[in-house]
Amino acid sequence: MEEKIICPRCGNTDLKYFGNLNGKLYCRKCITFKGDGIEYQTKIKKEINYQIKFELSEKQKEISQATLDNYTKGINTLIYAVTGAGKTEIVYETIAYVLSNGQTVGFAIPRKDVVIELLPRIKEAFPMCKVVAVYGEHNSDLRGDIILLTTHQLFRYKNYFDLLIIDEIDAFPYQDNQILEYFSKKSIRKNYIYMSATPSEKIKRIFLKEGFSVLTLFSRFHKNSLPIPKVIKSPDIFQYFFIIKLLKKFHEKNKRVLVFLPTIDLSEKIFKYLKLFFKKINFVNSKRKNKDQIVDDFREKRLTTLITTSILERGITIDDLQVIVMFANHQVYSSQTLIQISGRVGRNIKHPQGHVFFLTSKVTINIKNAIKDIRYFNENM
Numbered sequence: 001m002e003e004k005i006i007c008p009r010c011g012n013t014d015l016k017y018f019g020n021l022n023g024k025l026y027c028r029k030c031i032t033f034k035g036d037g038i039e040y041q042t043k044i045k046k047e048i049n050y051q052i053k054f055e056l057s058e059k060q061k062e063i064s065q066a067t068l069d070n071y072t073k074g075i076n077t078l079i080y081a082v083t084g085a086g087k088t089e090i091v092y093e094t095i096a097y098v099l100s101n102g103q104t105v106g107f108a109i110p111r112k113d114v115v116i117e118l119l120p121r122i123k124e125a126f127p128m129c130k131v132v133a134v135y136g137e138h139n140s141d142l143r144g145d146i147i148l149l150t151t152h153q154l155f156r157y158k159n160y161f162d163l164l165i166i167d168e169i170d171a172f173p174y175q176d177n178q179i180l181e182y183f184s185k186k187s188i189r190k191n192y193i194y195m196s197a198t199p200s201e202k203i204k205r206i207f208l209k210e211g212f213s214v215l216t217l218f219s220r221f222h223k224n225s226l227p228i229p230k231v232i233k234s235p236d237i238f239q240y241f242f243i244i245k246l247l248k249k250f251h252e253k254n255k256r257v258l259v260f261l262p263t264i265d266l267s268e269k270i271f272k273y274l275k276l277f278f279k280k281i282n283f284v285n286s287k288r289k290n291k292d293q294i295v296d297d298f299r300e301k302r303l304t305t306l307i308t309t310s311i312l313e314r315g316i317t318i319d320d321l322q323v324i325v326m327f328a329n330h331q332v333y334s335s336q337t338l339i340q341i342s343g344r345v346g347r348n349i350k351h352p353q354g355h356v357f358f359l360t361s362k363v364t365i366n367i368k369n370a371i372k373d374i375r376y377f378n379e380n381m
């Protein structure tokens with residue numbers, strides 16, 4: 001009989017990932033996940049309160065309560081909430097309950113920048129608690145009441161979190177990454193809450209099959225509907241004309257515009273082209289230096305147009321923003337990505353509306369599905 005080898009760290013059984021070093025087997029799948037981990041400790045029960053600056057909407061309150069009920073019954077929850085719904089605050093009630101019982105909370109997000117952005121918000125909401133952020137090189141202090149971390153750091157917390165929350169469960173690099181999924185499962189002692197505006201079919205299927213709870217919130221916190229993208233169907237070459245026309249129109253009204261391009265090359269090429277017509281313009285992509293500074297320039301209105309790849313498809317919140325997606329038929333634009341990109345618009349209560357344009361040579365199934373889903377959310381607010 002063939003002997004099955006299992007990596008004790010990541011559960012890998014695929015022989016092609018095992019190497020041999022001086023007669024000892026090692027696993028290539030999880031070799032990059034190295035560093036200290038910590039062990040579970042029971043804590044003293046104490047009353048924990050939290051504070052939010054605004055009042056939750058009725059619907060938010062309802063879901064907040066249902067999430068807590070699920071946790072007390074030992075049921076996992078998926079919070080399926082549209083972009084700009086205010087889903088972070090919905091889990092505060094459950095977090096406070098878990099902490100009050102001397103249990104531990106992990107709040108994981110695939111991307112580091114979101115961890116950094118969320119840290120001051122969680123600290124402010126839970127002033128009585130020690131909130132630590134753990135990511136990349138930032139991992140000297142692993143202990144806290146609330147641990148905010150990237151999904152890449154979950155391997156340090158084996159059987160540790162009574163409650164693990166994973167926000168943006170469908171985001172890169174977590175989605176479809178078996179190792180990260182394995183480490184996240186291993187870190188949970190009791191239950192988990194997943195949150196997403198665009199959960200994958202796979203996740204929805206698992207929740208249905210296992211009888212877990214799916215709570216939907218299809219209205220934004222300010223109760224305005226989501227902007228429906230407008231499609232301009234045109235051959236690629238004419239898009240160079242339409243982009244100028246749209247940008248001029250928006251700039252006349254003093255609106256800032258985020259222009260999405262499918263590739264790094266195109267982001268640079270379109271920047272060079274648009275620079276001939278517009279002044280306060282710049283571009284970012286994953287290879288661009290000082291991209292945080294450039295995004296800040298845009299945020300603080302020193303730029304009126306920012307060209308970007310899908311690195312800014314999530315997380316960014318800018319007031320009074322308009323969005324244009326060029327070459328929207330490109331394969332990088334899944335319906336999930338298009339929904340996230342469209343969700344950048346109208347997030348602020350001061351400007352809850354705005355425009356989203358898809359310039360495309362072909363109306364793909366992904367474009368159709370994205371628009372269909374957004375309409376569905378609006379009809380079921």
Ligand SMILES: [Zn+2]
Pocket residue numbers: 007008009010011012027028029030031
């Ligand atoms: Zn392994």
